[in-house]
Amino acid sequence: MEEIRRAAEAYYENLSDEKKRNARFSFNEMDKNGDGKINLDEYVECLKKDNNTVLTHPSLFTALDKDGNGSLDFEETIVLYYIMQSGRALFCKCCDTFLADVYFSCFQCFCLDESPSTYDLCCDCYGGKRFTHHDDAIFWDNYTLLS
Ligand SMILES: [Ca+2]
Ligand SMILES: [Ca+2]
Ligand SMILES: [Zn+2]
Ligand SMILES: [Zn+2]
CATH class of the missing domain: 1.10.238.10 (EF-hand)
Known part of the structure; x- marks a missing residue:
């Protein structure tokens, strides 16, 4: 935060x-x-x-x-x-926590122009593998993604 x-x-x-x-x-x-x-x-x-x-x-x-x-x-x-x-109101798709600092986002969903929203996860949910998303999803942290 x-x-x-x-x-x-x-x-x-x-x-x-x-x-x-x-x-x-x-x-x-x-x-x-x-x-x-x-x-x-x-x-x-x-x-x-x-x-x-x-x-x-x-x-x-x-x-x-x-x-x-x-x-x-x-x-x-x-x-x-x-x-x-x-417009930086992002919440973890898994546990609904406000993503205040570093978070992970699905690279494929991020790149889809027609997709209105990205698939974002807090570090805990990503690290703890608590999410279900498409099988081939590649996740990057938000710094890497935007650079
Ligand atoms: Ca206060
Ligand atoms: Ca008051
Ligand atoms: Zn979470
Ligand atoms: Zn995705």
Whole structure:
């Protein structure tokens, strides 16, 4: 998660003042009870309203909650903002964990242009061979795949 967090911070720093205000505005929108932080209920409610149901996954909320206090402060939601903007919301096809850092992806599925989604696995599921996929699948980690 640390890498995405760093990327999100860099991304935020380069936003225009207007976009920064927008980010602050969406944070306040999410914070229904105005206590300055987003709890899981507020989080799920807001993303459902935006039809962003893939992001309502509790494993993503947990990953975003850096200090583990059960709610998101503004700094923690910047990462969510970044994930939404960049479309980098990937979950393990096997155990549904949010893929925060390195993950494995099926090379063949990745290369199929007509395929809308890739077949991604967390290291645990890939290493533990807990998945079922086509027999001839070749998996690469995301760094190798994109280079
Ligand atoms: Ca709140
Ligand atoms: Ca927190
Ligand atoms: Zn997994
Ligand atoms: Zn595949």
